Amino acid sequence: MIKFFFCSLIVGGIIFMVLGIRQSKSNRKLLSDFYIEDKLNVSLMRYHHILLYIFLSGYILVLIFFFLDKFHTSELITSGVFFLGAVFVFLENQLNHNSISVMKSNLDKTLRISSALEHERERLMSLNRQLVETEDVTIYALAYQAEIRDTITGNHILRTAKYVQLLVEDLMENSKYSKYITTEYKTEIVKSAPLHDIGKVGIPDKILQKEGTFTKEEFDIMKKHCLLGAQIIRKAIERLNFKSFLSIAEQMTLSHHEKWDGSGYPNGLIGENIPLSGRIMAVADVYDALRAKRQYKDPFSHKKACNIILEEKGTHFDPEIVSSFERVEDQFEQISIAFDNEDS
Numbered sequence: 001m002i003k004f005f006f007c008s009l010i011v012g013g014i015i016f017m018v019l020g021i022r023q024s025k026s027n028r029k030l031l032s033d034f035y036i037e038d039k040l041n042v043s044l045m046r047y048h049h050i051l052l053y054i055f056l057s058g059y060i061l062v063l064i065f066f067f068l069d070k071f072h073t074s075e076l077i078t079s080g081v082f083f084l085g086a087v088f089v090f091l092e093n094q095l096n097h098n099s100i101s102v103m104k105s106n107l108d109k110t111l112r113i114s115s116a117l118e119h120e121r122e123r124l125m126s127l128n129r130q131l132v133e134t135e136d137v138t139i140y141a142l143a144y145q146a147e148i149r150d151t152i153t154g155n156h157i158l159r160t161a162k163y164v165q166l167l168v169e170d171l172m173e174n175s176k177y178s179k180y181i182t183t184e185y186k187t188e189i190v191k192s193a194p195l196h197d198i199g200k201v202g203i204p205d206k207i208l209q210k211e212g213t214f215t216k217e218e219f220d221i222m223k224k225h226c227l228l229g230a231q232i233i234r235k236a237i238e239r240l241n242f243k244s245f246l247s248i249a250e251q252m253t254l255s256h257h258e259k260w261d262g263s264g265y266p267n268g269l270i271g272e273n274i275p276l277s278g279r280i281m282a283v284a285d286v287y288d289a290l291r292a293k294r295q296y297k298d299p300f301s302h303k304k305a306c307n308i309i310l311e312e313k314g315t316h317f318d319p320e321i322v323s324s325f326e327r328v329e330d331q332f333e334q335i336s337i338a339f340d341n342e343d344s
């Protein structure tokens with residue numbers, strides 16, 4: 001009975017040893033990537049595996065000699081197996097320790113790389129922000145160059161950009177143009193707005209700064225600022241090999257004096273043939289002109305400016321955009337007060 005119990009223990013040991021060898025093979029395969037350059041660990045893994053086979057052989061021998069009643073021989077083998085067992089445990093622990101060290105080292109490397117990448121990403125984002133801000137400031141500086149020579153002084157370019165933003169945000173939500181106006185379009189049209197009168201740099205001072213109304217000849221020259229502005233922007237576009245907001249800026253600059261009924265300039269475009277950017281700027285530009293003081297007139301009240309824009313719905317202006325203006329006109333008034341000319 002006792003013999004049968006010992007025998008069962010040894011057979012059980014053999015079964016577990018076979019399973020252990022299979023597991024060891026699988027582990028060797030998994031760990032080989034970690035130890036690819038580590039000769040010590042590669043050797044340890046090999047010895048560890050060989051020991052498992054020796055163990056298995058020892059168990060089988062003990063079983064055989066046990067059946068043959070060779071007690072002394074089986075005891076000798078058992079002692080050897082015990083000794084090897086101690087070596088096996090040592091190797092196993094050493095391997096586990098090395099595995100943990102290698103994994104920790106790899107993890108540290110990964111964390112360092114990840115930290116460096118995060119740092120680089122933040123640096124690039126910061127550079128990108130600076131680039132965008134520099135671009136915005138450059139646009140305002142360019143636009144101001146034309147504006148400073150004009151009798152229309154002050155925050156005209158700043159206010160019109162804000163009016164354009166108000167209109168485009170409302171049109172995005174509440175008009176038939178909502179599918180056409182993407183977030184990217186909104187950003188680009190707002191960025192383009194300050195450049196709408198850039199062509200005035202090409203208009204002589206005596207016309208640009210004239211007090212009183214223009215003669216027909218003078219007005220014809222003044223009208224050229226649309227074409228001149230579009231030409232300036234076109235020159236910049238030709239130097240770029242990617243699509244930029246300047247395409248919208250070019251359209252807006254060329255078309256912001258077109259009228260819905262075709263009576264505008266420079267091309268007499270009708271209705272939706274006028275680029276949307278030009279139609280939006282037309283409302284913003286006229287509102288600002290009505291609210292501003294000129295040599296020939298005092299500033300109109302917000303109410304009067306609104307009435308004039310409403311009267312020209314469908315003649316001068318796109319009806320859809322005037323509807324949008326009606327929804328946000330109180331915010332127009334707030335901007336016109338907040339960014340009045342006194343600080344310029």
Ligand SMILES: [Fe+2]
Pocket residue numbers: 196197225256257
């Ligand atoms: Fe203009």
